[in-house]
Amino acid sequence: SYVLTQPPSVSVAPGKTARFTCGGNNIGRKSVHWYQQKPGQAPVLVISCDSDRPSGIPERFSGSNSGNTATLTISRVEAGDEADYYCQVWDSSSDVVFGGGTKLTVL
Amino acid sequence: EVQLVESGGALIQPGGSLRLSCAASGFIVSRNYMSWVRQAPGKGLEWVSVIYSGGSTYYADSVKGRFSISRDTSKSTLYLQMNSLRAEDTAVYYCARMECTGGRCGDYSYYYMDVWGKGTTVTVSS
Numbered sequence: 001s002y003v004l005t006q007p008p009s010v011s012v013a014p015g016k017t018a019r020f021t022c023g024g025n026n027i028g029r030k031s032v033h034w035y036q037q038k039p040g041q042a043p044v045l046v047i048s049c050d051s052d053r054p055s056g057i058p059e060r061f062s063g064s065n066s067g068n069t070a071t072l073t074i075s076r077v078e079a080g081d082e083a084d085y086y087c088q089v090w091d092s093s094s095d096v097v098f099g100g101g102t103k104l105t106v107l
Numbered sequence: 108e109v110q111l112v113e114s115g116g117a118l119i120q121p122g123g124s125l126r127l128s129c130a131a132s133g134f135i136v137s138r139n140y141m142s143w144v145r146q147a148p149g150k151g152l153e154w155v156s157v158i159y160s161g162g163s164t165y166y167a168d169s170v171k172g173r174f175s176i177s178r179d180t181s182k183s184t185l186y187l188q189m190n191s192l193r194a195e196d197t198a199v200y201y202c203a204r205m206e207c208t209g210g211r212c213g214d215y216s217y218y219y220m221d222v223w224g225k226g227t228t229v230t231v232s233s
Contacts, residue, residue: 001168031211033219035152042201042223043144043152049217052208086152090216094165096142096154 002091004099011105012077020072020102022087030089032070034063037101038083046085047072074104082106109133109222111202116227123192123231129185129202129224137180140205140218143187145198146226153198156187157205159215170196192231199226 005023012018022032034047045054047063050070060075074081087099115127127143143155156166156176164176175188185202203220211217 031214031216035220037152042225043220044223045219045221048219048221049208049211054221084151088152088154088219090218094157094163094215095167096144096157098144098152098154101151 001093001095002089002097004087004089004097006085006087006099006102008100009103009105011107013107014077014079016077018074018077018081018104020074020085020087020104022070022072022099023068024070024089025068027068027070027089028066030065032063032065033088034072035086035088036081036083037086043086077104077106079106109204111204111222111224113200113202113224113227116200116229118230118232119192120233121193121231124188124190125192125229127187127189127200127202127227127229129187131183131185131204134204135180136178136183136185140215141176141178141185142203142205142220143176143185144201144203144220144223145196145229146201147195147198150198155200158185189229192229194231197229197231199228201226 035043037043050065051063084101086101110132112130142157158176173191177186204222205218206221207217
């Protein structure tokens, strides 16, 4: 089955830029979706289809996807962005696949 | 308002069965792809199952043959029947609506989870 690889953690100072990578074999050929999950809460969609931002998600959130890596970028990071971030794709067997998640710490 | 509310979570002994429900409001369950996703304590998200609007169903290998996803159109409710439960099935179970946008809905890979419930907790332990 298809495997998505995410680094366990990312740390960034307030006001700086956080980048979350999601690695997978030829992931650039797939559509990648990103979710934010704060402690004790359900996940929230922050980016769909590589780079589409749902209504209500700040413009600070953006996404890209090429080659073997998809990237979620948060500009001007705020304390309220502290959360776990998960990437998600579908594999060729009609199964949904999540990455292991990356924990964002705002210093 | 579009909303999903899960119920049915419980403490259950290994080998037992449980049925989770997910009540939808503000949209019609049968017109959407719907998924179950779980999260074991301290772990990441794990996809469990999906049902397409056309009725096709798919399962993660970890639950195949033990879990069954279904829906009741009249009640706008999604279900997850869980049999032969194991300790490793202990998790918060979320239901999620899957949506797509634009002209890409003919390809399942463009579907994403845009609405989530708050989850229901299943604990498998003796």
